Amino acid sequence: MKKRVLISKCLLECCYRYDGKDVKLEDLKEKLKDFEIIAVCPEVEFLNLPVPRPRLKFVPVENQIRLIKEDDKRDLTEELRRKSREFIKSIGKVDCAILKSKSPSCGVGDAKVYRCLECEDELGRRDGIFTEELIKLFPNIPVLSEKEFLKMN
Numbered sequence: 144m145k146k147r148v149l150i151s152k153c154l155l156e157c158c159y160r161y162d163g164k165d166v167k168l169e170d171l172k173e174k175l176k177d178f179e180i181i182a183v184c185p186e187v188e189f190l191n192l193p194v195p196r197p198r199l200k201f202v203p204v205e206n207q208i209r210l211i212k213e214d215d216k217r218d219l220t221e222e223l224r225r226k227s228r229e230f231i232k233s234i235g236k237v238d239c240a241i242l243k244s245k246s247p248s249c250g251v252g253d254a255k256v257y258r259c260l261e262c263e264d265e266l267g268r269r270d271g272i273f274t275e276e277l278i279k280l281f282p283n284i285p286v287l288s289e290k291e292f293l294k295m296n
């Protein structure tokens with residue numbers, strides 16, 4: 144039976160990113176030909192956001208880091224967390240994940256936390272919400288950013 148890999152969909156197909164940029168990796172499908180691929184874009188598929196779309200930013204709100212949509216200041220933290228968890232539970236066991244770096248949904252330890260919604264100053268870095276839920280449900284699988292994956296391949 145093939146091993147199963149969970150992937151940020153923007154790494155496989157154009158175009159899912161908030162700014163509409165194509166960030167797919169040309170030979171990723173070839174590199175993963177021995178795996179069963181499960182691809183998902185949490186922001187488009189779980190939050191029904193369009194491409195392009197306003198940025199989502201991690202910012203402190205009342206002593207908590209929250210995920211806020213830049214244009215209308217909607218707090219999407221819980222919705223994205225809940226839908227991520229539901230999706231991850233629904234797909235069954237995966238063996239590893241390759242997720243898009245720096246994304247507030249898919250980032251692996253490198254999603255930027257901003258000092259405020261209106262500024263670009265950095266407070267720190269953290270996992271994206273989808274990544275965080277994945278690691279909670281599958282604490283023992285390798286979860287790599289595409290940069291880490293490319294270094295190894």
Ligand code: SF4
Nearest residue numbers: 153159184243246249
């Ligand atoms: S990083 Fe994740 S949420 Fe952002 S476009 Fe890619 S798959 Fe979608």
